[in-house]
Amino acid sequence: LDPSIQAQVASLLHELRVREGLTYLCISHDLALMSVFADEVAIMFEGRIVERAAAAQLFSAPQHPHTRALVAAVPAVPPLAS
Numbered sequence: 001l002d003p004s005i006q007a008q009v010a011s012l013l014h015e016l017r018v019r020e021g022l023t024y025l026c027i028s029h030d031l032a033l034m035s036v037f038a039d040e041v042a043i044m045f046e047g048r049i050v051e052r053a054a055a056a057q058l059f060s061a062p063q064h065p066h067t068r069a070l071v072a073a074v075p076a077v078p079p080l081a082s
Helices: 003-020 031-037 055-060 065-072
Strands: 040-045 048-056
Touching: 003 031, 031 055, 040 055, 040 065, 048 055, 048 065, 055 065
Parallel strands: none
Antiparallel strands: 040 048
């Protein structure tokens, strides 16, 4: 998706999650989006989950070498509007 459309969709999903108490399972390669959208993140490497943690913890202190490499490559993203 175009970045502006992606931001609109993410904002709408966030709003619905908060307002309706919804839970989403997102499978994505976009860690920048997941860093602001997800409560919990699981990282896969070679078909296996190698790390799973609260998003804030995973992005601030990744434990697995693959996770550290992925997090280091994520561009900074502003937080979603509440």
